[in-house]
Amino acid sequence: xxxQGLYVHIPFCRSRCSYCGFVSCTDICAAxxxxxxxxxxxxxxxxxxxxxxxxxxxxxxxxPRGLLTKIVGALRENFAISENAExxxxxxxxxxxxxxxxxxxxxxxxRLSLGVQTLNxxxxxxxxxxxxxxxxxxxxxxxQKAGITNIGCDLMLALPEQTEKDVVYAVxxxxxxxxxxxxxxxxxxEKETALYNSGYAPDEDRAADMYEAAYxxxxxxxxxxxxxxNFCKAGHQSRHNLKYWRLEPYAGLGxxxxxxxxxxxxxxxxxxxxxISGRRGEVCEQTSMSEKLEEYIMLGLRTKYGxxxxxxxxxxxxxxxxxxxxxxxxxxxxxxxxxxxRGITLTEKAYFVMNSVILRLI
Numbered sequence: 001x002x003x004q005g006l007y008v009h010i011p012f013c014r015s016r017c018s019y020c021g022f023v024s025c026t027d028i029c030a031a032x033x034x035x036x037x038x039x040x041x042x043x044x045x046x047x048x049x050x051x052x053x054x055x056x057x058x059x060x061x062x063x064p065r066g067l068l069t070k071i072v073g074a075l076r077e078n079f080a081i082s083e084n085a086e087x088x089x090x091x092x093x094x095x096x097x098x099x100x101x102x103x104x105x106x107x108x109x110x111r112l113s114l115g116v117q118t119l120n121x122x123x124x125x126x127x128x129x130x131x132x133x134x135x136x137x138x139x140x141x142x143x144q145k146a147g148i149t150n151i152g153c154d155l156m157l158a159l160p161e162q163t164e165k166d167v168v169y170a171v172x173x174x175x176x177x178x179x180x181x182x183x184x185x186x187x188x189x190e191k192e193t194a195l196y197n198s199g200y201a202p203d204e205d206r207a208a209d210m211y212e213a214a215y216x217x218x219x220x221x222x223x224x225x226x227x228x229x230n231f232c233k234a235g236h237q238s239r240h241n242l243k244y245w246r247l248e249p250y251a252g253l254g255x256x257x258x259x260x261x262x263x264x265x266x267x268x269x270x271x272x273x274x275x276i277s278g279r280r281g282e283v284c285e286q287t288s289m290s291e292k293l294e295e296y297i298m299l300g301l302r303t304k305y306g307x308x309x310x311x312x313x314x315x316x317x318x319x320x321x322x323x324x325x326x327x328x329x330x331x332x333x334x335x336x337x338x339x340x341x342r343g344i345t346l347t348e349k350a351y352f353v354m355n356s357v358i359l360r361l362i
Contacts, residue, residue, distance in 0.1 A: 005052040005243040009254030018128040021190030023256035046078035052240035061091035072107040093131035096139035101146040152181030158207035175221035180236035306345030
């Protein structure tokens with residue numbers, strides 16, 4: 001039986017960033033009750049083996065000490081966590097202190113995902129981040145000292161007033177710190193966020209230039225692009241995120257958490273107070289074969305692994321190769337995809353027009 005991933009949502013932050021559209025709140029006093037509801041949900045949904053755990057948010061590192069241990073302990077009590085499981089916790093540099101790192105290490109966290117975003121202090125202040133570049137450096141060094149060496153850092157592209165020079169500096173600096181994974185995401189301005197209300201809209205051409213600059217430096221530092229926005233040193237892919245991109249099963253625990261068992265998608269209420277009171281308000285949606293096909297192509301082609309013909313034909317319920325023969329031929333001739341006996345992958349050229357390539361194949 002295929003092992004699942006487990007996602008745990010922690011919706012607490014010290015303050016809200018100007019671009020944030022995630023489900024979160026600043027009422028950290030409610031954290032203990034929230035974790036109690038989390039444990040109850042784990043007991044209700046107990047069973048199955050998991051080889052990845054991802055504790056995200058929000059900001060898990062702001063939890064009062066002891067609660068992270070309680071969460072991981074409850075996961076181990078209710079699910080069979082593989083001995084070699086990847087167990088990730090997200091953290092922000094301003095709350096990634098020695099106490100958090102000691103607790104994380106002691107309870108079995110072996111991978112850290114740091115929300116760095118940029119190393120330009122003025123830009124950090126502009127988007128409402130609480131940390132500065134020096135705190136990011138201290139967080140990385142403290143984690144390494146605590147024995148957590150599998151560290152990933154998030155960067156954002158096309159921030160207000162950001163330049164290519166800022167992006168290159170951030171990549172070069174993080175590489176020099178010895179981090180194993182760097183995500184470089186173009187800023188998406190969600191409705192109702194402070195940044196949206198300010199009228200800011202990222203320029204797509206500018207974002208593309210920054211992405212190209214980031215990719216060039218990441219490649220030079222020995223990072224491999226294994227997903228369009230994710231780069232790593234050899235052997236340090238995010239095993240948990242790969243489950244999403246490969247349509248493998250995962251269970252989401254907590255407010256606004258999503259789950260997928262291979263057939264049915266479900267999600268919990270995004271109302272934190274309702275979740276704490278025990279009303280998960282779970283909504284389930286059956287996925288059709290055509291929806292699975294589109295998702296598999298869209299997500300698979302974002303990765304270096306691409307899509308497999310055998311799985312495509314199974315999802316299509318017929319001969320997918322015959323149905324898309326013309327499109328495949330034209331895209332191969334244009335240098336946008338590579339075709340092998342196994343399947344299809346994007347070429348480097350295609351990453352800059354990825355959406356249009358994918359649309360031709362779904």
